[in-house]
Amino acid sequence: MSLxxxxxxxxxxxxxxxxxxxxxxxxxxxxxxxxxxVGAAGDRPTNFYLWGAMGGAAMIGLGIALAQPRRxxxxxxxxxxxxMGIGSLATLAAQAAPNLAVAVLDNTRFGETGSQRSHxxxxxxxxxxxxxxxxxxTAIARDMAxxxxxxxxxxxxxxxxxxxxxxxxKPRFLPPRDGAYLSDRFRRALGVxxx
Amino acid sequence: MTxxxxxxxxxxxxxxxxxxxxxxxxxxxxxxxxxxxxHADPDMQAVVxxxxxxxxALAAGAWLGGxxxxxxxxxxxxxxxxxxxxxxxxxxxxxxxxxxMRGEWGEFNPWQVPMGAATPGVLKEAGVHVxxxxxxxxxxxxxxxxxxxxxxxxxAVAVLFSQRLIGAKVxxx
Numbered sequence: 001m002s003l004x005x006x007x008x009x010x011x012x013x014x015x016x017x018x019x020x021x022x023x024x025x026x027x028x029x030x031x032x033x034x035x036x037x038v039g040a041a042g043d044r045p046t047n048f049y050l051w052g053a054m055g056g057a058a059m060i061g062l063g064i065a066l067a068q069p070r071r072x073x074x075x076x077x078x079x080x081x082x083x084m085g086i087g088s089l090a091t092l093a094a095q096a097a098p099n100l101a102v103a104v105l106d107n108t109r110f111g112e113t114g115s116q117r118s119h120x121x122x123x124x125x126x127x128x129x130x131x132x133x134x135x136x137x138t139a140i141a142r143d144m145a146x147x148x149x150x151x152x153x154x155x156x157x158x159x160x161x162x163x164x165x166x167x168x169x170k171p172r173f174l175p176p177r178d179g180a181y182l183s184d185r186f187r188r189a190l191g192v193x194x195x
Numbered sequence: 196m197t198x199x200x201x202x203x204x205x206x207x208x209x210x211x212x213x214x215x216x217x218x219x220x221x222x223x224x225x226x227x228x229x230x231x232x233x234h235a236d237p238d239m240q241a242v243v244x245x246x247x248x249x250x251x252a253l254a255a256g257a258w259l260g261g262x263x264x265x266x267x268x269x270x271x272x273x274x275x276x277x278x279x280x281x282x283x284x285x286x287x288x289x290x291x292x293x294x295x296m297r298g299e300w301g302e303f304n305p306w307q308v309p310m311g312a313a314t315p316g317v318l319k320e321a322g323v324h325v326x327x328x329x330x331x332x333x334x335x336x337x338x339x340x341x342x343x344x345x346x347x348x349x350x351a352v353a354v355l356f357s358q359r360l361i362g363a364k365v366x367x368x
Contacts, residue, residue, distance in 0.1 A: 028256075048259060053282040056252030060282075063256020063264065066217055066240045087245030088252075095242060179286035183259060192261025 005120045006108050007142060007164025014163050015076065016041045017144065018103060018151050025155065026064055026190075030057035030077025032112040034105055038076055039175030045189035051177045055084030058102055062092055065100035068190065072099050072155055079106040079120045086129065089160070093134030101154040102130075107167045115167060130160040140164065202360075203228035205335030206293070210265055213342035215291070216240060217257045217264035219250030225295030225361035226267045247272035248279035251290060258288045263346055266292040270314040270355075271307060280321045283351050290323070290351035291342055301363030315355065323351040329360055 015037035019027070027047045029038035034057075035049040048064075050057055061075035082089075082104045092100065108121030120126060127138040137159045141147045150161050176182055187193045207229055210218070217240045218233045220226060233241035244250050250266035257264035268276075273294060283290035297304075298311025318325050326341050328334040337354055345352040 026260075052285065053252065053255075053279055055248065056255070056279055056282060059249045059252030060256035060259070062242070063217065063253040063258070063262075064260040065256075066242075067257050067260025067262035085249070085252075088249050090245055091242065091249055095240075179282070183255075183286040183288055186259050187261065190259075190261060 004108070004123050005106060005125065005164065007106065007166060009141070009144070009147065009163060009165045010168075011037055011105055011107070011165040012040060012170055013144065014105065014141075014147050014165060017147050018074075018076070018154060020151065023155075024071060026068065026071050026073045028057050028061045028064070028073070028075045030054075030075070030081035032078055032081065033170070034076050034078045034081065035175060036170070036173045037105065040173035043175055045185045047175070048182055048186050049175050049177070051179075054081055055088070057081055058085055058088045058092055061100055061102065062088075062095060062097060065097040066095070069097075069099055073097075073101070074154055075100070075102045077102070077104055078111070079104055079108065079118050079126065080110045082126060083119050083124070089130050089135070090133040093130070096136075096158060098158050101157065101159045101161070103150070103154055103161045103163060105165050106162050107165045109167045111167065111169060115169070127160065127162045135160045138162075202331035202334045204232070206338045207232045209335045209339040209342060212339065213263065213346060215263045215265045215342070217242065217253065217262055218267060219244050219253040219264060220267035221247050221250070221269070221272050223267070223269035223295045224364060225269065225356060226293070229267055229293070247275045250292070251276055251279040251282055254290055255282050255286065255288055263289070264291075265342075266290075268292060269295045270297050270311045273314045273317060274310050277317065277321055280323060280351065284322045287349050289345040289349045291345040292353045293338065293356065294353055295356045295361050296358045297364075298358070300358035302358065303364065303366045311358075318353050323353050325353050325355065327355045327357060329357045331360060334360065
């Protein structure tokens with residue numbers, strides 16, 4: 001039985017496509033499978049992986065974007081993580097940082113805890129929520145051609161994008177999880193370690 | 196509007212001297228002067244939040260990007276932030292918050308009392324160093340020292356502004 005908003009995209013293929021030739025993108029990944037997907041696409045010092053702090057990914061992206069207005073910031077997170085921080089969609093829209101984009105890997109499930117149905121599987125449309133919060137640019141990708149287009153837009157626009165991925169679970173890829181290490185290497189890579 | 200503009204101006208000056216350039220806030224009357232000052236300052240990013248834990252994540256992002264942030268909230272908001280405190284603590288990031296206390300001095304609204312009473316203990320249990328300003332002449336120095344502690348030692352510090360310092364909210368005028 002298909003649920004509302006359920007997709008068919010392969011999450012690893014989606015993230016590998018979004019992060020192909022990442023250049024100097026600054027990336028924040030939300031806890032759970034989004035962190036595994038971003039790590040599997042290639043570990044880099046300017047990947048900041050969350051293993052907790054659920055609901056905080058988009059706001060961390062905003063803090064970075066305000067501090068580094070000449071760099072592009074991309075937040076990649078899941079539907080459950082975005083739902084917990086749903087108010088931050090309004091906070092981000094109010095700031096309208098031109099160098100910040102958010103990509104939600106929406107499998108309509110809380111995948112990490114047993115694939116319980118999330119609100120997106122029960123009818124919540126996160127792209128519509130973002131638009132109602134004031135995001136000027138929102139998009140939904142349902143096939144890889146649309147993902148390819150979003151790859152470029154996520155690097156050039158203040159875009160909120162939902163990628164309708166399949167609920168299929170992938171083998172876990174575990175990137176570093178020591179927060180002090182991740183923070184320090186990110187700041188060193190940016191050249192702000194002494195700030 | 197503000198009862199003690201002199202000490203509040205001193206607190207803002209202390210944040211500036213500590214090189215804070217991002218201020219996240221959930222409004223409180225006791226923070227009104229700081230919020231107005233932040234919005235009026237072209238070198239300050241003032242970020243209105245929907246809930247207080249957003250400000251902890253904002254501060255983490257600011258630090259990752261090479262800036263310093265502070266979170267303004269009232270004691271009722273402290274309870275909203277607890278799990279997000281794992282972010283600065285686990286990542287050994289600085290975190291500075293200024294908390295206006297409710298529920299402790301001439302409080303009219305009983306709904307403010309439980310969280311107000313629990314605030315210092317909850318913060319300490321979560322790993323935050325807690326300082327308290329009771330007198331206006333102490334507040335700017337307390338913030339300056341707490342900012343140094345937070346940013347230089349990369350720890351989490353909360354400065355509680357007592358309700359006696361701010362003045363109890365008047366409901367029946």
